[in-house]
Amino acid sequence: MSKRFPGSRTPAVQELSLELPSGSLAALVGPSGCGKTTTLKMINRLIEPTSGCIEVQGRNVVEMPLHELRRGIGYVIQQTGLFPHKTIAANIATVPSLLGWGKERVRERTQELVDLVGLDPELLRRYPAELSGGQQQRVGVARALAADPPILLMDEPYSAVDPIVRGRLQDELIALQARVHKTIVLVTHDIDEAIKLADHIAILNVGGVLEQFGPPADLLRAPANEFVANFLGRERALKRMALLRVRDVELVSGPVVEVSASVEESFKVMADHGVDWLGLRDGDRLLGWAWAADLDGVRSLGDIATEPFRAWVRPDTPLREALDLIVDSSTRVAAVFDDEDRYLGMLTIQQIADGMAQ
C-alpha cells in the first residue's frame, strides 16, 4: 500500500508490502520520515491509505466499519493518551464500555488486566495525572488489551519514560507477550529496543522504502545493505550475542573428571585440554574446581578442597551475559547447569565464536 499526504510531492509510504506473522511481535524501525508511524496508523485507519490494501486476519480494513475495526485493535501511544478526566478504572474499561459490556463483566476484566500488567489495584480510583510515567504506560497497555483484541499497535510506547523504567517496561512486555501471544506491531526509532523486543524487524528508509525484514538475529548477522548496517549500528556481533542463548551453541565436556578418578588420569585430562586447573564431578553434580598445584601429593581427588564455579549459566542465558562471566572468571570458562542444577557442560569463548559463525 501507499500513502501520499495532500500537498506533499513525495509519498510518505511508497508501495510498502509487508506480511506480519500473527501471534508475534514485529517492529517497524527507521529514521524520522521513514513513514513507520504512518504505516502503523494505516492499520487502524487513523490515516487512510491512498492506495493498496491492508488486510487484518484476512479482512480488508477499508471495508470494515471504522469503529468496529478499531475496537478490535488495541492501541498504545507514547504520551499514553489516557483520558485525564476519567479514573484509571474507567480508562481501562473504555473499549468494553463502548462495546456495551455489563458492569460485572467489566469489573472482572479490569481485575484481570490489573494483574496482567502489574498495577496496584489501589490506583484504579485515581486519575492519570496522579500516576508516574511508568504506571501510566502500564494503564495504557491494560486499556489497549481490555477487550482482548487479537492485535496490538504500539507507537513509540516507551520513548517518554526514563531509561530505567523503559527497561523494566520492555521486560514486562516480553513477559506479557509470552502469556497473551498477541500480534503486536511496534513502532520505534530505537533499534536496540526493536532488537530486544521484536520477533521480526522491518527496517524502513525515508519514503517508506522497506530495506530489510527478518528476525533481529538474521539482520545482525547479514545486513542487506549499507543503510541497514549503519542503522543497526556498531557491535553487531555483541548485539546478536545478546539474542542468542547458551542452548544455541555446542558445549564441551571441559577438563572435568569424576571425583572417583585417579590423580594420574587427572593430570592427563589437564594436559589434553592444555589448562592448569581441573573440574570435579560426581555424576551430574559439578563439585567445583582446583588448580593443578593443589593436586601435588594428594592421594585421592576426594581429599582436595575445591572452589565453586563462580561463572555459571543456564541454557537460556544470553550468550552476551555468558561471555561477560567467562572473561571475568579465573578458569575462562562458564559451567552450564539446567534448571535442576544438573551439569550440562562447559562454555568457552571458542564455543561462543563457533556458535555465532553458524
Next chain:
Amino acid sequence: MSFLGANGPDSLIWWDWVDRHREEIKQATFEHLRLTLIAVAVGFLISGALALVALRYRWTYAPITWITGVLYTIPSLALFVLLVPWTGFTTLTGEIGLVSYTLLILIRNIVAGVDSVPAPVKEAADAMGYRPVRRFFAVDLRLATPTIIAGLRIATVTTIGLVTVTGLIGLGGYGGLINDGIDRTFSTPIVVGAGLSVVMAVTLDVGLAGVERVLTPWARRKVAR
C-alpha cells in the same frame, strides 16, 4: 464608622432609608438577578451553537469572532439607545444588548477549551473506537469544562455590571436604585445598588467556581497532590 454609621447629611449611607426601602431593594435584587441569568443562559445557548459551527467549519470561526467582537465594542448605553426605537423600553431591548456582550467571551472559551484537548487524547479516543459525536461529548467537551466555566464566570460578572446600565432604560435592578440616587443627589441608593451588585457578582462567581470543582474532580485531585 461615622460616615457609615450616622444618619446625618454627610454620611454616605442612611440606614433608616435602607430599612424603609427593604421591599424595593429586594425587588431590585430579583430583577437584577433575572436579567443576568436570562442573558447568560441565552448567551450560552447561542454561543454553544455558534461554537459548534466554528468547530465543525473552521473557516467560520474568524467571521464569528469578528462579528461578536464588533458587538462587544459597541458602548452598552449606545446600543440600548439604538435599540429603543425598534423594541421600546422592554426587557427584550436590554437582553439583546446583554446577550450580545456574552457571545464573544463564551464562544472563544468554548472553542479554546475544545482546542486545548491534547492531540494524543483525541487520537487515543478515535483509536479506541469512539464515534465522532460520542467522542465530542464524552471526551472533548468534558475536558473543555474548566475553560468553558471560566468563560461563564467572566460573562456572568460582566453581565451583572452591565445590568446596572439597563437601569437607565427603566428595566429596574440595581441600576434603578443608582439612577434614583443620581437624580436626587442622594448617595444612599447609589451605595446600596453598587454595593449589592458587587456582592451578587462575587456570590455568582464563587458559586460557578464551586460548580467547576464538582464537574472536574480530576483537576481538583491534581492540585491536591
